[in-house]
Amino acid sequence: MVKVLRRPRVRSLVAAAAVGGGLVLGLATPAQADYTSPIYPTLNACNDARPTYASSWTRPQACYPMYNWDGSKVVGYAFLVKTR
Structure with missing residues (x-):
């Protein structure tokens, strides 16, 4: 060699x-990257799903409305999942 x-x-x-x-x-x-949850039909469904994304590596943020393509109608709710 x-x-x-x-x-x-x-x-x-x-x-x-x-x-x-x-x-x-x-x-x-x-390797850590934040991601958006699936879209939930109601705010209550979104808030109910948030605890399932909480772990020692992830932290779910607050739910926010998702709008259609022109911003005139709320089509559901989602939240951002932050990685630590």
Whole structure:
């Protein structure tokens, strides 16, 4: 292995792979990501579902209305689930 690393082309490929791997690991986003719950038909159904999303890793936020495409009608309620 030592003799192989004396070759300039192999040495540069190993260095490029190390730098590339470091960039991938260094710039990667964390595995935690917030997400939106499914849409519930009523506010009571939304509030009843929130405790099922609570854990040591997640924290449900307050329910908020979801509107149709032009914002004229409430089509349901959802909440944001935050990861810790």
